[in-house]
Amino acid sequence: MLPIRFAGAVLVAALAAVAQAKELKVGDVAPEVRIDEWIQGETSVGEGKPYIVEFWATWCGPCKVAIPHMNELYKKYKGDGLKVIGVSDEKDKVGKVKDFVRRQGERMTYAVAIDGGVKNDWFTAAGQKGIPCAFIVDDTNHIAFIGHPMDDQFEDILGKVMAGRYNPKLEKQAAPMIDAANRAARVKNWSDVYRHLDAVIELDSRVFLSTSIRKYRILACEEGDTDGAKAWSGEMLETYASDAGALEAIAELTAADPDDCVKDLETARAAADALLALEGARDPDALATSALVAYHAGDKDRAAKDQQMAWMLVEPARKDLFKRNLDLYLGGSGRKRSR
Numbered sequence: 001m002l003p004i005r006f007a008g009a010v011l012v013a014a015l016a017a018v019a020q021a022k023e024l025k026v027g028d029v030a031p032e033v034r035i036d037e038w039i040q041g042e043t044s045v046g047e048g049k050p051y052i053v054e055f056w057a058t059w060c061g062p063c064k065v066a067i068p069h070m071n072e073l074y075k076k077y078k079g080d081g082l083k084v085i086g087v088s089d090e091k092d093k094v095g096k097v098k099d100f101v102r103r104q105g106e107r108m109t110y111a112v113a114i115d116g117g118v119k120n121d122w123f124t125a126a127g128q129k130g131i132p133c134a135f136i137v138d139d140t141n142h143i144a145f146i147g148h149p150m151d152d153q154f155e156d157i158l159g160k161v162m163a164g165r166y167n168p169k170l171e172k173q174a175a176p177m178i179d180a181a182n183r184a185a186r187v188k189n190w191s192d193v194y195r196h197l198d199a200v201i202e203l204d205s206r207v208f209l210s211t212s213i214r215k216y217r218i219l220a221c222e223e224g225d226t227d228g229a230k231a232w233s234g235e236m237l238e239t240y241a242s243d244a245g246a247l248e249a250i251a252e253l254t255a256a257d258p259d260d261c262v263k264d265l266e267t268a269r270a271a272a273d274a275l276l277a278l279e280g281a282r283d284p285d286a287l288a289t290s291a292l293v294a295y296h297a298g299d300k301d302r303a304a305k306d307q308q309m310a311w312m313l314v315e316p317a318r319k320d321l322f323k324r325n326l327d328l329y330l331g332g333s334g335r336k337r338s339r
Contacts (some may be wrong), residue, residue, distance in 0.1 A: 024125040026146055027168045030137045031125070033085065036116030037094065039101050043111045047141040049081035050161050054134040054149060055123050057088050058100045063132040066149045067108050070134070073155065074110045077162050079318045084110035089119050136161055144168065160210075163245050167207050174200045174208065190223050205239050209246050212236055213253060221261035233267040237274065247275040248289050255296040268293045284314035288322060295329050303329040 024031070033045055033053060045051040054070060056063035067086075074084045088097050091114055101112050122135055126146050134154065136145035138161045145157045160166035177196045184192035197215045201208050216236065220229035233254065240246035248271075255268035272286075272293040279286040287310035295303035307329050311322040 023127050024122065024143070024146075026143050028143050030135070030141050030143050031118075031121040034115075034117030034121060035085075035087075035113040036091065037114040039088075039094075039098055039112040039114065041109075041111030042113075043083050043085065045083055045085070045137070048139055049083065050077075050139050050158075051083040051085065051137050052134055052158070053118065053122060053137070054084065054086050054132055055089075055119060055128075056086050056132045057090055058093070058096055060131050062148075062150075066132045067104065070149055071108055071110060073158060077158070079315065080162055082162060086110060086112045087115050087118055088112070089115040091115065138166060139164065160207075163209075165207050165209055165245075167204065170203050170207050174203055174211075178211075185218070185222070188222075190218070193218060206243060206246070209240070209243075209249065212239070212246075213249065216253070217259070217262055220264075221259060224261075229262075230264070230267075233264060237267070237270055241274060242278065244275055244279055244286070247271045247278065248285065251275065251289050251293055255293045263296075265293070265297045269297065282309075282313055284310040284318075284322065287313070288325065291325065291329060300329060 030053075045053075052070070052074075054066075056066070070084060070086070074082060086108070090097050094114060097112070097114065101108055123133055126135075128146070132149055133147065134145070134149040135143055136154070136158055138144045144161050144166050145154060147154065157166055177200045181193050181196035181200075184190075184196065194215060197211055197218075200211045201215075205212065213236075216229055216232050219225045219232055233250070236246075236250055240250065251268045251271035253262055253268075254264040254271065257263060272290040275286045275289055276283070281287075287306045291303045291306035291310060294300075294306060304326070307322065307326045311319060311326050314322050
């Protein structure tokens with residue numbers, strides 16, 4: 001029989017081994033981000049705003065390919081609070097990392113740091129073997145994605161996270177229904193398609209906004225059911241009446257989508273007006289959405305007026321994007337931009 005003290009030590013060691021063996025996975029709370037040295041853009045992360053931790057190295061060819069993609073996503077979402085930290089474990093080559101980042105210039109504008117334990121706590125704990133490897137963390141500080149930043153799912157999941165529409169548990173629950181809908185769509189069994197999609201939407205209409213939009217697109221384009229599409233767009237406007245992001249998506253879809261079959265300027269204007277009522281007539285994103293709808297409806301004067309107000313109100317970091325659209329709308333309106 002083991003002495004009590006020795007048995008206790010064995011138990012503690014065994015429990016520690018079990019804890020160490022537990023793999024970090026999607027849905028888990030994100031560990032602390034332990035940094036040794038900041039190369040550029042020292043930042044803090046945690047609950048409240050989404051962020052990405054990406055592991056890379058100066059010697060890694062695929063990492064160099066992924067950097068511009070990561071930078072574009074950072075620029076796209078930084079106005080919405082996204083933070084990105086690129087972590088290198090090249091502690092013995094800090095000067096080389098600094099030179100690499102300096103040469104990248106505007107192609108790598110997000111925060112870059114030298115590993116201070118984060119690689120062990122994240123990369124190794126998640127059982128990852130190769131770089132680049134990115135972790136997306138949502139605004140509740142839970143991991144939403146682990147994998148290659150060029151993976152097709154990466155940008156899709158990031159978009160959902162930024163919109164507050166990603167829930168790994170619900171996504172897993174919905175997966176069999178989505179698969180069933182896909183099988184039904186292949187044989188054009190539309191009633192089955194809608195039955196499965198409706199079941200997904202019923203799980204959580206906010207999380208599965210993209211499924212609601214997919215149903216509209218199938219009705220309008222694949223089945224060519226104009227009346228059904230119109231009825232469903234009306235249901236969407238009711239369902240998402242208090243969801244600014246959804247109203248914006250519906251307006252953009254029905255006004256500016258490349259597929260003409262989904263265009264419905266009446267629905268687009270209703271969505272834009274509902275967004276203005278919800279967010280207020282001085283909200284830059286609501287005004288920009290209204291301008292977009294007006295532009296595609298041929299009302300160039302309203303498009304220019306709404307976009308100019310949006311440009312004046314938006315925060316400095318996003319003014320360039322708003323100005324590009326303002327210049328486009330002014331091109332056909334006959335108006336002049338106020339200084």
